[in-house]
Amino acid sequence: MVPNVVLVTGVSRFVGAHLAGRLAEHPGVDRVLGVDSERPHRELFRRMGAAEFVRADIRNPLITRIISEAAVDTVVHAAGNSDEMPAARAAMKEMNVLGTMRLLAACQESPHVRKLVVKSTSAVYGASSRDPAVFDEEMAPKDLPSSGYVKDAVEVEGYVRGFGRRRPDVDITLLRFTDLVGPRIDSMLTRYFSLPVVPTVVGRDARLQLLHPEDALAVLRRATLEDHPGVFNVGADGVLMLGQAIRRAGRIPVPIPGTAVSPLAGFFRGANLASLSAEWMRFLNFGRVVDTAKLRDRFGFAPRWTTRQAFDDFVHGRELRPVIDPEMVEAAEREINRTITRLR
Amino acid sequence: MADARVIPLRPEEDGDGRPDSELGDGGHSSGDGPAGAGEEPDEGSGRGADRHEALVEAVAFVRGRLLGQYEVDEFGFDRELTERVFLPLLRTVYDNWFRVEATGLHNVPSESGALVVANHSGTLPWDALMTTVALHDHHPVGRQLRMLGADVVFGTPVIGPLARRSGQTLACNPDAERLLRGGELVGVWPEGFKGIGKPFRDRYKLQRFGRGGFVSAAMRCGVPIVPCSIVGAEEIYPKIGDIRPLARLLGLPYFPVTPFFPHLGPLGTVPLPSKWYIEFGEPIRTADFEAEAAEDPMVVFNLSDQVRETIQETIYRLLAQRGSVFFG
Numbered sequence: 001m002v003p004n005v006v007l008v009t010g011v012s013r014f015v016g017a018h019l020a021g022r023l024a025e026h027p028g029v030d031r032v033l034g035v036d037s038e039r040p041h042r043e044l045f046r047r048m049g050a051a052e053f054v055r056a057d058i059r060n061p062l063i064t065r066i067i068s069e070a071a072v073d074t075v076v077h078a079a080g081n082s083d084e085m086p087a088a089r090a091a092m093k094e095m096n097v098l099g100t101m102r103l104l105a106a107c108q109e110s111p112h113v114r115k116l117v118v119k120s121t122s123a124v125y126g127a128s129s130r131d132p133a134v135f136d137e138e139m140a141p142k143d144l145p146s147s148g149y150v151k152d153a154v155e156v157e158g159y160v161r162g163f164g165r166r167r168p169d170v171d172i173t174l175l176r177f178t179d180l181v182g183p184r185i186d187s188m189l190t191r192y193f194s195l196p197v198v199p200t201v202v203g204r205d206a207r208l209q210l211l212h213p214e215d216a217l218a219v220l221r222r223a224t225l226e227d228h229p230g231v232f233n234v235g236a237d238g239v240l241m242l243g244q245a246i247r248r249a250g251r252i253p254v255p256i257p258g259t260a261v262s263p264l265a266g267f268f269r270g271a272n273l274a275s276l277s278a279e280w281m282r283f284l285n286f287g288r289v290v291d292t293a294k295l296r297d298r299f300g301f302a303p304r305w306t307t308r309q310a311f312d313d314f315v316h317g318r319e320l321r322p323v324i325d326p327e328m329v330e331a332a333e334r335e336i337n338r339t340i341t342r343l344r
Numbered sequence: 345m346a347d348a349r350v351i352p353l354r355p356e357e358d359g360d361g362r363p364d365s366e367l368g369d370g371g372h373s374s375g376d377g378p379a380g381a382g383e384e385p386d387e388g389s390g391r392g393a394d395r396h397e398a399l400v401e402a403v404a405f406v407r408g409r410l411l412g413q414y415e416v417d418e419f420g421f422d423r424e425l426t427e428r429v430f431l432p433l434l435r436t437v438y439d440n441w442f443r444v445e446a447t448g449l450h451n452v453p454s455e456s457g458a459l460v461v462a463n464h465s466g467t468l469p470w471d472a473l474m475t476t477v478a479l480h481d482h483h484p485v486g487r488q489l490r491m492l493g494a495d496v497v498f499g500t501p502v503i504g505p506l507a508r509r510s511g512q513t514l515a516c517n518p519d520a521e522r523l524l525r526g527g528e529l530v531g532v533w534p535e536g537f538k539g540i541g542k543p544f545r546d547r548y549k550l551q552r553f554g555r556g557g558f559v560s561a562a563m564r565c566g567v568p569i570v571p572c573s574i575v576g577a578e579e580i581y582p583k584i585g586d587i588r589p590l591a592r593l594l595g596l597p598y599f600p601v602t603p604f605f606p607h608l609g610p611l612g613t614v615p616l617p618s619k620w621y622i623e624f625g626e627p628i629r630t631a632d633f634e635a636e637a638a639e640d641p642m643v644v645f646n647l648s649d650q651v652r653e654t655i656q657e658t659i660y661r662l663l664a665q666r667g668s669v670f671f672g
Contacts, residue, residue: 129499132518133419139518203501207420207508239418247412258501286498289418326411333407340399 002028002225003074003115007067008051009058009103010079012036014185014213015119017044019078019220024050026225033070035063036079037095058099064106067113074115075107076224080156096152097159104163107170115171117223118160122176122209122233123150127286133207136291137176137231171229175219178235178290181310182213183317188280190314196323198246199264202255206242206287209235212305212313219301228299233290238307242284248308249315250322419519420508421490430510431480438477441617442470442576443672446478448624452570454485457524458627459562460531461651462572463550463659464539467600470615471540471577475531476510478622490523491531492516492558496597517561524565531572532558534648541598543586547578548663550656556641556648559630563638563647568627571651573658576620579669581605619672621662625654 006023010016011034020034032051034040039055040048056062058079067075080096107113125131126141144154157174164172179189189210192198211234219234246253256264261281295301305313405428408414416422438444452458462475476489492515498504513519515532523530533539538551562569585601605612628651637643666672 129504130495130514132516132522133513134518134522136518201501203503203505205420205505205508207416207418209418239416239420240412241416241420241422244412244414244416247410324410329407329410333403336403337400340396340403 001227002026004029005031005033005070005072005112006074006076006224007033007035007070007072008076008078009035009099010077010119011048011051011053012038012040012044013079014044015180015216015220016078017047018213018217019076019224020051021047021049022217022221023076023224024048028225031070033066033072035066058103059094060102063102064109067106068110071112072110073112074117074224075103075113076117076119076220077103078119078220080119080121080153092149093152096149097155100156100159104159108163108167113167113170115173115224115227116160116163117173117220118156118175119220120157120160120174120176121149121153122178122235122288122290123283124153124157124176125288125290126150127206127283127288129286131286131288134289134291135233137233137294171227173223173228174231175223176231176233176290177216178209178211178233178288180213180216181210181314183314185213185314190318193245193249193251193314194318194320196251197254198249198251199256199261200242200246200253201261201281201285202257204258204285206284207239207289208242208245208287208307209239209289210307210310211236211303212310215303215305215310218304219295219299222299222301230294230298232295232299233292234295234301234303235290235292236303236305236307236310237292239289240307240311242287245311247324248311249320250324250326251320252323416509419490419511419513419523420505421511422509423488423511426488426510431477434473434477435481437470438474438481441615442474442580442620443617444474444478444576444620444622445672446482446622446624448626449478449483451624451626452479452483452487452529453568453627454483454487455527457527457565457567458529458570459520459524459558459567460489460529460570460572460624461558461655462531462533463548463574463655464533464535465542465547465574466540466577466615467581467583467602468613468615469533469540470580471574472531472533474577474620475572475574475622479529487529489531490528491533492520494536496595515557517557520558520561521565524561524567534558537597541583541586541600544578544582544584548575548659550652550659553648553652556644559644559647559651560638563630563633563644566631568629568631569647569651570627571625571654571658573623573625573655573662574620575622575659575662575666576618576669579618580615582616616670618669619666621666621672623658623662625658628654 006029008016008020011020016034016036017040020032023029024032033054034048034051035054035056035058037057054066056066077100079099107116124141125135125139126143128142130142132139144151160172160174180187181190215236216234243253265281414422414424452460462471465471472491479487479489488511491512493507493512495514497507498514520530534553535551536554542551581600581602583600583602587599587601591597591599602612633643
């Protein structure tokens with residue numbers, strides 16, 4: 001059933017702001033409250049459309065009052081964040097874990113809340129050589145990381161499950177998204193592919209499964225407006241290899257020996273170029289693919305963009321100037337073919 | 345001369361045995377390059393034209409690689425790279441070095457999923473690679489074997505990505521069942537390191553078959569099990585010793601000593617040119633079992649033993665027929 005009053009967290013970021021705006025357009029929805037501790041940028045603020053912006057920190061007890069006084073019946077927790085610079089790790093953990101705890105406590109207290117939608121990440125499955133090639137929703141990671149955003153995400157999911165036990169009357173939809181790439185997405189992954197020479201690890205290659213932000217928004221929107229309780233993987237069809245993606249972006253992969261990764265990551269971090277944490281590099285070693293059969297069959301959603309299309313859209317939309325120009329390569333190919341024909 | 349570098353994609357004698365579209369499908373499925381179309385080798389043209397086509401295709405292949413215009417599946421299998429690079433290299437070894445004779449290929453289904461179970465030997469997994477060539481080149485429809493490998497393989501730099509690119513994946517039930525349900529031909533070597541790393545004196549004695557996970561995977565998917573017996577791989581590196589401390593240091597399951605390795609260095613890694621026989625036996629049906637049978641350890645062990653005995657008996661028969669290790 002269509003919710004009356006929706007609260008969306010994390011509206012200072014792309015997904016939160018766009019989702020709030022689209023939900024507000026729906027005729028059945030009375031009010032959409034967009035919450036974040038900082039004001040969205042002008043462009044994103046415009047995207048919020050008819051949604052109201054409430055400047056509040058979800059770690060603050062104020063959130064309890066907002067939820068109960070506005071009679072919020074549906075909460076979309078889209079603030080989960082994985083791409084801060086590691087320098088801001090402590091603050092990010094605060095936001096991710098403590099923010100979620102506060103938010104859930106507030107939901108538990110309010111009798112109006114009937115539905116909770118949580119944006120999580122497929123990173124909770126980990127990435128290792130001992131994992132199956134494709135994760136479904138029932139699988140658990142082989143070894144849990146001791147820190148970093150993956151640990152946050154796992155803890156957040158734990159709190160969400162706990163909330164589900166205490167409030168069995170609330171429908172919970174937990175969506176595990178693969179990495180979003182798009183022209184206007186600013187994340188570790190998009191910053192990484194924007195580097196002119198892209199560091200990779202010698203002798204490793206990862207399988208990447210991506211997701212176009214349009215599909216992510218469509219899934220979140222439907223999860224909010226319709227009833228689809230459960231845990232769902234959300235990822236585009238198809239796989240790109242890391243080396244292949246770097247080539248498609250017209251970049252040059254520069255393999256670095258595994259032992260040199262940590263110092264180099266430090267350099268990049270220091271130069272504010274990209275944050276390559278240990279976890280991130282582990283992801284780049286093996287990559288991760290999730291099974292989206294449940295999303296298709298039970299949720300009834302098929303992503304419109306494939307991994308390859310999403311990535312190409314990102315490359316074109318960002319207007320990344322290719323270091324290796326495809327036209328040059330194709331011209332060279334034609335030239336060689338002409339030469340071969342002459343020699344024949 | 346430019347022609348000197350041309351490697352024909354396939355030997356002439358079996359050129360008509362396989363449809364052109366086979367290469368075309370896999371090779372150009374990316375199809376998003378401007379040169380992607382119109383590369384089908386035209387039939388009936390002379391040898392010079394063939395070479396010309398091959399060269400044009402090779403250039404298109406390099407272009408595709410440079411620009412990332414190719415397809416991989418969710419397991420990381422790169423069909424184009426496998427057919428253009430890996431298989432031609434392995435084919436040379438298959439035809440000229442081990443002179444493999446593959447029989448019973450009609451026992452391997454042409455369309456549906458099936459599980460090929462084979463004996464493992466030879467210190468390095470040449471047996472697995474040769475089985476792949478046998479099924480790709482000599483099966484009536486040319487099937488691609490998707491092998492299941494140990495986690496060590498995927499954790500090792502360079503080897504791990506190569507294994508995925510060539511269609512292998514981790515030996516675990518979710519991956520096996522996913523491939524089998526998708527109609528793929530899956531290869532397993534249930535003896536694992538016990539088999540491939542056994543000393544030379546134990547040659548052709550099948551080792552224990554693990555927990556029979558492969559049997560339950562086949563039963564759950566209702567696909568037949570094809571026993572595969574490989575003779576000749578035991579003699580390629582006669583393993584007469586094992587330096588355990590070194591193996592532990594390097595994180596390897598064993599560190600082999602053969603008459604030529606490690607003291608002859610890289611030369612010692614050249615396999616001895618034994619003559620090989622690969623026989624695919626009659627498929628064992630699993631579709632007739634009840635749904636719960638896959639969870640019944642008794643049924644699983646019985647079936648596992650049946651497969652093991654079939655392979656062992658076939659090996660003894662092939663050995664009895666074999667005159668010489670190197671000349672067959």
